Amino acid sequence: MSTYRFDRLLAPRTVAFVGAGSREGSVGRSVLANLRRSAFPGAILPVHPTEAEIEGLPCARALSDLATPPDLVVIAVPPPHVPDLVDEAGRIGAGAALVLSAGLGSGPGDPGPQARILARRHGLRLLGPSSAGLSVPSRRLDASLFAHAPAAGDLALVSQSGSVAAAIVEWASRRGVGFSAVMALGRALDIDASDCLDHFAADLRTRAILLCLDRVEDARRFMSAARAAARAKPVVVLRAGRHRTQDVDRGADRTGPTVTHTGALARPDAVYAAAFRRAGLLAVQDLEEMFAAVETLGRQRPFPGKRLAILANGLGTGLLVTDLLADHAGTLAEIAAQGPRPAGNPVSLGLDAGGPAFAEALEPLLADEANDAVLAIHVPTIRSDAQVVAAAVAGVVGRARQGQTRKKPVFAVSLGEADAVRDTYAGAGIPLFATDSEAIEGFLHLVRYREAQDDLMRTPDSLPRDFSPDTEAARQIVADALRQGASWLDPIAVGALLGAYGIPAVPLTLAPDIDSAAAAAWPLIAAGEAVALKVVSPDIVHKSDIGGVHLDLVSEADVREAARSILTRARRERPDARVTGFGVQPMVRRGRRRELIAGLAEDPVFGPVVVFGRGGTAVEVIDDRALALPPLDLTLARDLIGRTRVARRLDAYRDVPAADLSALALTLVKIAQLAADLPQVRELDINPLLADETGVLALDARVRIGRAPQGRYGERDRRGGGHPGFAIRPYPAEWVRSLNVKDRTVLVRPVRPEDEDLFRTFFEGLDPESLRLRFFGPVRAFSHVFLARLTQLDYARAIAFVAVEVDPDGKERMLGAVRLHADANHDSGEYAIGVGRDARGTGLAFALMRLMIDWARSEGIRRVEGSVLAENRAMLAVCRRLGFTQMRDPDDPGVLKVKLDLGTPPPS
Structure with a gap:
């Protein structure tokens, strides 16, 4: 259901409360106290069968006795009563329910499934059960068990664990870090992490998302939502129970028996890490690292570059930080000489350096284009006051940012920090850390986010045309x-x-x-x-x-x-x-060949995973391996290889030539394609896979087979085609078509990431008027980021079809394209279309639109919408022929909104 009725949950006008009785210390009473303490501006409506009033608020005997349906119902009653209350809330038209009650979602006789069925029957959204509550500071809504109400800010915190959420909120309350919302999911019978990612990715009040989870139920939905969110803003994820092999909620072994080397290497923690990496999430290992991420993201926006300049009142302290930076593969900036101060990084000011010395050294560092960020470290001494230094640093940074178009990030460490020091840095928007290691982690979080964004936007190499598996x-x-x-x-x-x-x-x-x-x-x-x-x-x-x-x-x-x-x-x-x-x-003599392992394993959550690493009989003891979720392209395959230690042995050394990395990467792509084509292949183990300068050779291999997995991701994804177990929808090759338009036959296929140059050439060949009709304004350049967003698709929620002519040499020329992007609820989709001048009047636009509509129907999308300039008569004529309704955009009379209800087939 995704973000449906999230407005009723997070911005309610009225809150009904069931379960806040007269007993002091009860969960319901505690949450009600927080709700009232937050000065919630709407009506609070207690419901109790016997109490006349609670905390001075008059009680209704039942939800059905309320004069108007509440937006949000808070439920804190024993588990057996929850389904009836959910049913009643749904029947009276409530929008959402926060279920604090524990004991649902597991065990025999569990009433949780019944509550979920009843909620979905009425369209009621459920948060919980076993939730620690939710808080939306900007709405003065705090229906939670947190000791302190979260301050307002622009970080969204979503946690399956209430205790982890409470720990982060408590830490943030002492640091002045605020939140756009805090949601404790509990057992997540309905609203889950995927729904929250979809909501906060589009939320203008949220700049970054903090995600704490221990499990993923629906991997395909999670990966689709996570990839979309990570493209929009930083998403930091902390997973609890990384080394657990049993699902605590169900008592089931999540790893299952493994009989191949690849199966043994694909442990759950490694698979989750591979999934987070593929989605572009920033994974942290513990609460301390999460706190560093919160401090960083709470004060500082992501920035380009990774060169760090270090300023410290002591050479030893500065050198310790440079060591930490090197240990974490960070980049130390080169700093030129500054007046009498010699060149070098770190910049050491001496132990007794005070505020003026820090200010004098910091100004040129902020102006220096040879570094991308500055870390200022202060160790208090009897001759150097921390508050004075903090004020000096904050003053210099404030003045510099007034004249900077790109505000250079500054991080601070103050050992033995005090409240006044913390407040000074917070007021200047400077992240402050208690230790140098936390500061380096905080700095690198933003560096890695930028690198992850670059990876998400990287154009993959084209596959060799002779790779055509049988x-x-x-x-x-x-x-x-x-x-x-x-x-x-x-x-x-x-x-x-x-x-x-x-x-x-x-x-x-x-x-x-x-x-x-x-x-x-x-x-x-x-x-x-x-x-x-x-x-x-x-x-x-x-x-x-x-x-x-x-x-x-x-x-x-x-x-x-x-x-x-x-x-x-x-x-x-x-x-x-x-x-x-x-x-x-x-016999095959290994000689200079490197002994590797490559293959497929099956994870019970994320489905097939590609495994690569060092091979041989001791492969599990050496444990040098990396994992990736299929499908793969050559860029992803090379990244997979590069994340292993054995990758260094693939380079040339002494008299040994470098291994053929292209052949090795292509082999991994072939293995991933095999997984996509053959769901019945459950494990594949090539060990050893020998590699040298001539290519690769499988010396030994085994393949386990079985019935293809069925129904892992629900009805909608079964209709979507492709491998039913893939967590990422593969390229929809079944939608390739040959279309006859007038006197020519054109190939129409789903867009691939490597089509970027095809699109660039097409757009550069369009006249300015065609570009204006397509993009509603002049377009002067087609950047890599712009084109990547058009060609790198999540096929679980978007499609683009490109029409091409293919010459005898196999070279493609683009004639036009249509795209449709579904909303988070997969209920409606917005389309866009562009056709080249030489294909106009051929019926290509009509044919592309029909194909896009067919795809939308196959996905269960209910309606297709678009915006068309009123002067674009040709497109409006196509829409009329296809049955679209048209109406003026109330915000722009020059634009028509067109809409097609997919309840009936389009005209032939």
Whole structure:
């Protein structure tokens, strides 16, 4: 339901309160006291079956006795009574309910599901149960259990844990940091983190979002909301229980059994970290780091650049900070000489430096373009007063910002800080930290946010045109194995599957017995090659654990002896295992090749994940790996490689040439594509994957298969197509079309991120009048950020179709495009369209609009809306033919609002 009725929850005019009885110290009484203490301007309406009044407020006997429906109902009653109250609140037309009651959402006989069903029947939004409340300071609404009412500000805090939310609010109250809203989600039967991200991403009063969670229920909704929010403003996330393997709420093992190396490496904490990274969120590890983020974001906006200048009254203190910056991969600015002061960073003023010395040194640093931010560190001494220094720093910064178009960020550390010092820095909008480590963390939060934004906007490399997997052959391989009841592909099928996706592998011959193994090995041995012999068993995944791999066999006798040894040990150590034969392969000398691992694992929350790292039998002990959510492009694949320690070994060193990173990145993209095409592939383990300057080679691989996951993300996403388990909707290849328009056939396909140059060329070829009709004003430049927003789509909530002509060499020329972006509720979508001059009058605009409408219907979107200049008669004619209604924009008479109700099909 996303942001539906959030206005009734966060900006209520009336609040009804059920459960605030006469008992002192009860949850309901405590929250009611906070609500009254916050001077809520609306009506507070207590409801109690026997009390005549509570805290001097007259009581109604039931919700239905209230004269007018309340916007918000606060419920603090025993769990069995909650469903009836939710039903009653819905029936009288209440907008939202805050459920403080604990004990719902788990256990036998749980009334939580019933409450959720009743709420959704009436369109009532639920916050909770087990919520610690909510607070909206600008509305003077504090219906919470927090010890201090949050101050007004522009940070939104959303937390599944009430205690974590209370800790952050209490810390912020002592630091003068304020919030646009604080929401404690509790068990989140209805309103969840995804809904809150959607709301606060669009909230003009919110500059940054703080998110505290321990679990994600609907990964696809979460990833879509998180990616959209992170593009709009900083989102800092703290996850509790990172190393927990059991879901406390359900008592279920979230990791499940793992049988492959990739499965063992894809632990829940690593998968969550990969998801947060892909969404562009700033992940912090603990409350201390979250506090540093709050202090930073509460005072300072994100800024470009990462070079830090350090100013301190002591060289030792400054050097400690430079060490911390280097430890966290930060960048130290180069500082030129300033008068008698020599060049160098940090700038040391001496232990007795006071306010004038700090002011004199800080002014040139603020004006210096060789640094992007300044950190001022003060250690109080008997000759250097902290308050005087704080006033001097605040004064210099205030004067400098008056003349700066880009206000350079300044951070401060005052060891042994006092309230007056804190107030001085807060008044100047300067983040203040108690320690140098907190300051470096705070600085780097903003640096990493900017880098994450750059990563989100980075244009990926185009995939090689010759990468065209044989998906039909791959599907047949998996289908045949499933029909036979197999849960693992046999080695021949594994080789064929890798071959279908162009992943080079060592050829393998399957031999059912010792004699056939010797016969298969003989041609290789006769040619002077050594042979590797491996056990083949659907029940033995790690062959080396039972001595199931013998290498460097150079005679038939060696092969027969190795085969007998494998059978003997397998029968002794795994008597239950079915041994179906032996795999015979030519020996591959590793030489200068690096031994890697690559594959797929399946996470119960986020679905398939791509795993890459250092390979070999000790892969789990070494634990050098990185994870990424598919789908991948070449840019994301290179980033995945770069996040491992083994990446450094892929570069050239001594007489060893660098490995072919392009081939390795393409292999990871192929693995991700395999996951998208074949939901029945549940785990894939290539270990080792050998890499050198000539490319990659899969030396050994195993593939676990099973029925495709069904219904992970609800009805809407099942209609959306693609892999049903992907947390990120993959490229919707099923929407590629060939359309006949007048005398030509054009290819129409969903837009890809690498289409940026295609769009730039198209826009640059449009005349100024066409651009004005399309963008409602003159457009002089098409920046990377502008084009990235048009081409990098979240297919879960937006689509864009581009029409192209393809020449004999495969080069595309863009003729036009249409796009539709759904709102957060997935209820309506706003469209935009542009067609080139040479495609006008061909019917292309009409065809693109029809295709966009078909997509909207398939997604369950109820209406399509748009804005058209009144003088754009051609577009208005297309809209009339398609059945759009038209009306003047009350705010701009030169614009017409067009709308199409998708309850009926468009005219043919």
